[in-house]
Amino acid sequence: MSFLSALKSLYPPDRLLLAPAELSAYESDGVTAFAVRPRAVVLPVTADEVVETVRLCVREGVPFTARGSGTSLSGGSVPVENGLVISLNQLNRILKLDPVARVAVVEPGCINLAVTKAAHPYGLHFAPDPSSQQICTIGGNVAFNSGGAHCLKYGMTANHILGLKVVLADGQVLDWGGESLEMVGPDLTGLFCGSEGLFGIALEVTLRLIPRAEVFHTLLAGYDSPERAGEAVSAVIAEGMLPGALEIMDRLAIDAAEAAVHCGYPKDAASVLIVELEGPAEQVESEKRKLAEIIARSGSLEHRVARDADDRLMIWKGRKSAFSAVGRLSPDFIVQDGVVPRSRLGEALRRIGELSRQHGLRCANVFHAGDGNLHPLILYDGRAEGELERAEELAGEILTMCIEMGGSITGEHGVGLEKRAFMPQLFAPADMELMKRTRRAFDPNEIANPGKMFPEGEAPSLRLYGLHPLEKQGILSRE
Amino acid sequence: MIPALQDLLRQSRRVLPTGARTKPALTAVPEDVVLVDLTAHRGIVEYEPGEFTFTARAGTPLREIQEALAAHGQYLPWDPPLAAAGATLGGTVAAGLNGPGRLRFGGLRDFILGVEFLLPDGSLHHGGGKVVKNAAGFDYPKLLAGSLGRLAILTELTFKVFPAPQSRLSATLAAGSLAAALDLACRLARSVHDLDALDFFPDGRLLIRLAGDEGTLQPRLDRLRREAASAAVEAVSGTEWDALQLLKWVKVPVTAGVIPALDADLAKAGLDRRYSVAGNLAWIAPGPVLGEILHRHALPGLALEGPSPCLGPWPAVPERLRAVFDAEGKFPGV
Numbered sequence: 023m024s025f026l027s028a029l030k031s032l033y034p035p036d037r038l039l040l041a042p043a044e045l046s047a048y049e050s051d052g053v054t055a056f057a058v059r060p061r062a063v064v065l066p067v068t069a070d071e072v073v074e075t076v077r078l079c080v081r082e083g084v085p086f087t088a089r090g091s092g093t094s095l096s097g098g099s100v101p102v103e104n105g106l107v108i109s110l111n112q113l114n115r116i117l118k119l120d121p122v123a124r125v126a127v128v129e130p131g132c133i134n135l136a137v138t139k140a141a142h143p144y145g146l147h148f149a150p151d152p153s154s155q156q157i158c159t160i161g162g163n164v165a166f167n168s169g170g171a172h173c174l175k176y177g178m179t180a181n182h183i184l185g186l187k188v189v190l191a192d193g194q195v196l197d198w199g200g201e202s203l204e205m206v207g208p209d210l211t212g213l214f215c216g217s218e219g220l221f222g223i224a225l226e227v228t229l230r231l232i233p234r235a236e237v238f239h240t241l242l243a244g245y246d247s248p249e250r251a252g253e254a255v256s257a258v259i260a261e262g263m264l265p266g267a268l269e270i271m272d273r274l275a276i277d278a279a280e281a282a283v284h285c286g287y288p289k290d291a292a293s294v295l296i297v298e299l300e301g302p303a304e305q306v307e308s309e310k311r312k313l314a315e316i317i318a319r320s321g322s323l324e325h326r327v328a329r330d331a332d333d334r335l336m337i338w339k340g341r342k343s344a345f346s347a348v349g350r351l352s353p354d355f356i357v358q359d360g361v362v363p364r365s366r367l368g369e370a371l372r373r374i375g376e377l378s379r380q381h382g383l384r385c386a387n388v389f390h391a392g393d394g395n396l397h398p399l400i401l402y403d404g405r406a407e408g409e410l411e412r413a414e415e416l417a418g419e420i421l422t423m424c425i426e427m428g429g430s431i432t433g434e435h436g437v438g439l440e441k442r443a444f445m446p447q448l449f450a451p452a453d454m455e456l457m458k459r460t461r462r463a464f465d466p467n468e469i470a471n472p473g474k475m476f477p478e479g480e481a482p483s484l485r486l487y488g489l490h491p492l493e494k495q496g497i498l499s500r501e
Numbered sequence: 502m503i504p505a506l507q508d509l510l511r512q513s514r515r516v517l518p519t520g521a522r523t524k525p526a527l528t529a530v531p532e533d534v535v536l537v538d539l540t541a542h543r544g545i546v547e548y549e550p551g552e553f554t555f556t557a558r559a560g561t562p563l564r565e566i567q568e569a570l571a572a573h574g575q576y577l578p579w580d581p582p583l584a585a586a587g588a589t590l591g592g593t594v595a596a597g598l599n600g601p602g603r604l605r606f607g608g609l610r611d612f613i614l615g616v617e618f619l620l621p622d623g624s625l626h627h628g629g630g631k632v633v634k635n636a637a638g639f640d641y642p643k644l645l646a647g648s649l650g651r652l653a654i655l656t657e658l659t660f661k662v663f664p665a666p667q668s669r670l671s672a673t674l675a676a677g678s679l680a681a682a683l684d685l686a687c688r689l690a691r692s693v694h695d696l697d698a699l700d701f702f703p704d705g706r707l708l709i710r711l712a713g714d715e716g717t718l719q720p721r722l723d724r725l726r727r728e729a730a731s732a733a734v735e736a737v738s739g740t741e742w743d744a745l746q747l748l749k750w751v752k753v754p755v756t757a758g759v760i761p762a763l764d765a766d767l768a769k770a771g772l773d774r775r776y777s778v779a780g781n782l783a784w785i786a787p788g789p790v791l792g793e794i795l796h797r798h799a800l801p802g803l804a805l806e807g808p809s810p811c812l813g814p815w816p817a818v819p820e821r822l823r824a825v826f827d828a829e830g831k832f833p834g835v
Contacts, residue, residue, distance in 0.1 A: 122687045123756050123780075146691055167636045174553075174633060180640060181611045198816070203781040204754035206597065206803045207816045208652055209610055212643025216636055236693035259551060262574050262664035302695050304717035361632045365551045393634040394552075430635040437637055448637055453626050456825070457639050463821040475638075 025082045029062060029106075032074055037112075039063040048107045051094040052154075053440055055356075060087070060101035067112045069129070069187070069225040075108055076223065077193040085469045088223045090131055090159030093152075095357060096438025098166055098218055102472055108223065110161055116140055117226065125184060125201045126229045130161025134168075137229060146231040149176040152434070153342050161224050167216030169434025171267045171341070174392035176232075178434060180215035185228035188214060190221060191465030201228055213460075218436055219471035221464035235266070235300035239310050240334045243317050243325035244291025248272050248387065249368035251295040254320040255391045256365065258297060261316060263309055266300040268392035272371075274351070275344045275386040275399070282347035285340025288324050295322075295391070296341055344388045345399060352384070352401035354410070356417050359435040360424030364394040373423055374398050381416040383409070395433035396424070422447065437475045445477055502542045503656065507623040509537060510654070516621055516831050518654040520560060520592030523583045524749070524805040527596060527649055530833045537654060539591055545569055546657065553633055554614065556659040559591025566590060576665040578606040580698070585746045591655040596803065597647025598752065601698035601745060604690070604778045605712070606663060613642040615659035621831035631659050649810060649835060652818075652826040666712035669697065671739045672722055674707040674732040679764055682707050683780060685732060687757050690779035694725050698742070699779040703764055707732070708741055745777070750784040751791060751812060752803040759798055766794045811835045 023031070029038055039045055040062050049057040061084070066072045079086045085105035092099050101107050114131035121144035126137055134155040137148040151170035152158055158168070163179045164186070176182075185199030199211035214221055245251040251270045258265065271279070272293045279285055287294050297317075299309045317325050328334035349355055362370045371387060378385035378400070386399040398420055402413040421431045421444050431437070431444045446454060458476060462468065510516055513535040519528045520539055528536060543560035550573040557566055563577075563584035570576050580602030581593045599608040606612075615629035618641070628641025645653055676682040682701040689696060689709070697712035711718045711725075726734040750773075755763065757780040767774050772794075773786040785791060787807055795802045795813025802812035815835065 121691060123758060124687075124691055125756075144691060145693070167640070169634065169636070175606070177607060177611050178634065178636070180643065181607055196819070200754065201756045202754035203603070203608065203778055204599065204752070205610075205816075206647060206752065206754060206801050206811075208648040208818055209597075209643045209646050210816075210818070210822075212610055212640050212646070215643075216640050231691075233691050233693060233695070235695075256551060259553070259664075262667075264664055302693060302713070302717075302721055304720050305695070305713040308714035308717050359636075361630075361634050363549070363552050363632060365549070390634070394632055395634050429632050430630045430637050432636045433634040434636050441637075445637065448630075450627065452624055453628070453638075456626055459825045460639055460822065463819060463825050466821075 025078070025084055026062070028078050028082070029064060032071065032078070033064050037065040037067070048089065048092070048101060048109065051092040051097060051099040053095060053097040053100070053438070056097045056100045056439055058101045058103055060107045061104045063107040063109055065109050065112050069113065072108060072110070072113070072223055072225060073189045073193070073195055075106070076189050076191065079106060079469055080191070080193045080467065083467060083469065085472050087471045088130070088161065088165070088219055090162040091157045093154040093158045094162065094166060094438060095359065095435040096166070096432065096440045098436050098438035098474055099162065100439055110159065114159070121146060123201055124231045126231055128160050128227050128229060130159060130164070130224045130227060132160045134158050134160060134163055141231050145233055147234050148229055149182055149232055150179045153345070160227050160229070164215050164224050164227055165217065165219045166436035167434070169395070171269060171390060173390065173395070173434070174268070175264055175266055180212055182230045183211055183215055183227060184230050186211050186214055186224050187226040188222050188224050191467070191470035195225070199228065203230065216436070218438065218474045220461045220475060222470055237301065237303045237306045238334060239299040239306050240328035240337055241297045241313060241317065241325060242287065242337050243295045243320070243322040244288030245293050245295065245322055246291065248293040248371045250321055251293045252367040252371070252391060254295055254317065254322070255367070257316045257320060258313065259364070261312055263312060265297050265392065267296065267298040268390070269296040269341055270294070270389055270391045271341065271344055272387040274384065275348055275388045278347035278351050278386065279340040279344045282350065283339050283343050285336055287340055291323050296337060341388070345397070348386045348399050348401070352403065354402050354404040356400045356413050358396065358398050358400070358417050358420050359432045360396050360421050360429060361433040362394045362396065362424050362427045362429040364391070366427050367391060367394060370396060370423065370427065374420055377416055377419050381412045383413055383416055385416070390433070393433065394429065418444070439474055442475055442477045445475065503625060506537060506619060506654070506656070507625070509535065510619060510621055511623040514831065515833060517833055518591070518595070518650040520589035521562065521587045523586045523588045524592065524596055526804045526807045526810040529808050534833050539654070539656070540589065542656060550575060553662050554631060554659060555662060556615070556631060556657060557590050558657050559589065559655045561590050563588050563590055563593060570662055571665065574665050575662045577612070577660070578663045579603045579609045579612055581609070582745055582748065590658055594646050594655055594658060595648060595650040599778070601700050601710070601742060601777050604699055605695065605697050610643050610646045612661045613646055613658065614661055616642045616645055616655060617657035618645065618653035618655050620653055621827050621829065629659065633661050651832045651835060652823065666697070667715045668718060669710055669712045669739055670718035670722055670736060671708065671710045671741055672734055672736045673741070674709065674729055674734050676705045676707060676732045678705040679703050680761060681705055683757060683760055685729060686779050689729070692728070694721065700775055700777045702775050703768065710739070710742065745784070748784055749805040750786050751805070753783040753785055753795065753800050755781065755783045755800065759800065763794070763798050763800070766797065770794060809835065
C-alpha cells in the first residue's frame with residue numbers, strides 16, 4: 023500500500039488535506055519568510071491516530087512535522103519538503119484538572135490560555151504566558167520551551183511541565199515524569215521540553231498550576247533613554263526585589279503601541295519601563311514603598327501606577343500589542359530573540375542602535391529587561407532592492423553580539439530554521455555532535471521535524487517577509 | 502584538573518563520580534568501579550550578584566556557595582538538604598535533592614542553567630548557558646539533574662539564584678489527623694498566602710514557613726490563622742526545619758492522592774516519615790519492607806544510605822539514550 027493510500031485508510035477525507043489550496047495554509051508559521059508545501063496534512067482527533075500516523079511515517083521513511091497553531095517565531099513548524107504535517111489543533115482537550123494536587127493534564131493542541139481560564143475558578147493559573155497565548159498551543163510551548171513576561175521569577179515552559187506521554191519518532195509510546203513536583207532519575211521530561219519536535223510528539227502533557235497572586239502593583243515610568251530605564255532595572259534588582267515582570271520599550275515601540283491601542287504611555291519619553299510587583303498584600307505594600315523610592319531616584323521623566331485592574335490591563339495591552347503594532351509602521355519586519363547578561367543591556371541597546379544606523383534600517387526594541395531577553399524588531403521593505411538582505415545581516419550581527427556578550431541566540435522562541443546557522447557559534451563541535459547523537463537516540467531515522475536546530479540540510483528558500491495572516495487580523499503578535 | 506580526570510576516565514574500565522560521600526548509597530558499587538573523586542575540583546568560578554547567576558565547580562561544598570551568596574543577600578531557593586553535612590553542589594545535582602523551600606519557586610531543575618560535564622570516554626561537553634533565560638540546544642542541565650552520576654560526570658554548574666527574603670517566620674498548625682493535615686496543606690498550597698515551605702507529619706501537625714520583608718510576616722500569619730480556623734497555629738523557631746538538613750531518609754515523590762493509603766502502610770510497618778513540599782515529597786525512614794511497600798504503591802524511592810539508591814519501580818532510561826552518554830558501559834547500573 024502506498025503512503026497516501028495508507029493515510030486514506032487512517033483518516034476520513036475531511037481530516038486528510040491534499041489539495042494545494044488546503045495545504046497552502048500550512049506552508050508557513052510565524053516566520054513567514056519560510057514557506058514549504060507539505061505532501062499532505064492530517065488532522066488527528068485521538069492520540070492513537072497520532073501514534074499510528076507516526077508509525078506509518080517510520081515504515082515509509084516519510085518526514086513529519088507536528089504543528090499546533092503555527093505561531094512559531096523561529097520557523098519551528100515549517101513543514102519539510104514532501105513531508106507530512108500532523109496538525110494537532112483538534113486534540114485540544116483538558117483531560118484532567120485537579121485543583122487539590124494543582125495539576126492539569128492536557129492534549130497537545132490545547133490552547134495555552136484555555137488552561138489558565140479553566141484553572142481560574144480555583145485561584146490557580148498556568149504561569150508561562152507567551153504573547154500569543156490566546157492561540158498558541160501547549161504542545162508548541164513544550165517543543166520550543168516558550169517564555170513570556172514572567173520568566174525571571176517563574177521560569178519558562180519547561181519549569182511548569184511535570185510529566186509527558188510521548189510518541190517517539192521511532193514509534194514507541196513512553197510515559198515520563200508524573201504529577202508530583204518531585205521526581206527521581208534523569209529528567210527526561212525536562213530534556214523533551216525545548217527539543218523542537220526532533221524527538222517525537224507529546225500526546226499528553228501534565229502541567230503544574232500555581233496560585234494567582236493576591237495583589238498586583240503595576241508601575242509605568244518614562245525615561246529619556248533606554249539606558250536610563252535599564253539602570254532603573256538594575257537598581258530594582260540591587261534592592262533585592264523580585265518583581266513578577268520588568269519590561270522596557272523604546273520610542274519607536276511606544277509610538278506604535280500608542281497609535282494602535284491608545285495605552286496612555288508617556289508622550290515625550292525615549293523609553294518606558296513597566297514594573298509589576300505581585301504577592302501577598304503586606305509584601306507588595308512593603309515593596310511598593312521601596313519601588314517608589316527607586317523610581318524617584320532613577321531620573322524618570324514621569325511615572326504612574328495602575329489605578330485598578332482595568333488600568334493595569336491597559337498598561338499591559340500597550341506592551342503586549344507592541345510588536346504587531348510596530349509591524350504596522352513597516353511592510354516587513356524581523357523579530358530577534360537574543361539574550362545578554364542583564365548588566366550589559368544598556369551596552370547592547372547602544373550597539374543595536376549603531377548597527378541599525380550602519381545598515382540604514384530602523385529597529386524598535388521591546389524587551390524582557392528582568393532576564394536580559396532582547397526583542398529587537400528590524401523594520402524593512404521587502405520590495406526595496408537589497409533591504410531584506412540588509413535586514414538579515416543586521417539580525418545576524420545582533421545575534422553574534424549576544425553570543426560575544428556571553429548570552430544566547432534565543433531566550434524563548436527557539437532555534438528552529440531561523441537561527442540554526444548560529445548554533446555552531448554557541449556550541450563547540452563536540453557539543454553539536456552530542457546533540458545529534460541524542461536526537462538519534464529518539465529518532466534514529468531523523469524523520470521528526472528535520473532541518474530544525476542543526477545547521478545541516480537543505481534550507482527552504484526565503485521569500486519576502488510579511489505579516490502573518492493572523493497578525494493582520496490582530497490575533498497573533500510576535501514576542 | 503580536567504586533563505587528569507580525562508586521563509583517568511580513558512584508562513578506567515568502570516567509573517563513577519563521587520563528591521563528599523554524604524549519600525553513600527549512590528556510590529555503593531563493586532570494587533572494580535573506579536571512583537572519580539571530584540572534591541578537589543572545587544571553587545566558585547564566577548558569581549555575578551546583579552545577574553542572579555553563579556558558576557561553581559562540581560566539588561564545591563554547598564555551604565561555601567551559600568555563604569558567598571549570603572554575603573550579597575542572595576540564596577538558593579531550592580533549599581538543598583545535607584549542606585550542613587558537607588554535601589557538594591555536583592553530588593546534590595546528581596542526586597536531584599531539594600529541600601522544603603523548593604515549594605515556593607521550584608526545585609534545582611528549575612534553577613540549573615548550565616552544565617559542563619565529562620563523558621566516560623574522556624570527552625568534555627557543555628549544555629545550557631550562563632544567562633537566566635535560554636532556549637538554545639537540548640536541555641542537558643535538566644537531564645543530568647537526578648541522573649545519579651550514571652550518565653555523565655558533572656564538572657561545573659551554572660545556577661540562577663534569587664534575592665534572599667529579609668526575614669522568615671515559622672509556625673506549626675495542629676490539624677488533628679493526617680487526613681485533616683493533608684486537606685489543610687492542599688488548601689494552603691493553592692491559597693494566596695505564598696508559603697515558603699509547608700511540611701506535615703503523620704500526627705496531623707503542619708510546619709509552615711513564611712518569608713518576606715521585615716514587619717510583614719506577623720500580619721500574614723494572623724491572616725492565615727483566621728483562614729485555618731480549625732487548626733491551632735503557633736509560631737515556632739526556624740530551627741524546626743534543621744532536622745531535614747541531616748536526614749538521610751528515602752526520598753519518594755508523591756502526590757496528595759496517594760498519601761493516605763501509603764501512610765497507612767508505612768504506619769503498619771512502623772516506618773517514620775514526614776511529608777514535604779505540600780504533599781509532593783515523602784521522606785521515609787529506611788526499613789527492610791519499604792521496597793515492597795513502594796512497589797505496592799507503584800512509587801520509586803531514592804535511598805541515600807544502604808546497598809542501593811533505587812527502591813521500588815524506577816523509571817527506565819531508554820537504552821539508546823544511555824548509550825549516547827556511555828557507549829562502552831563504564832558506569833555501573835543502579
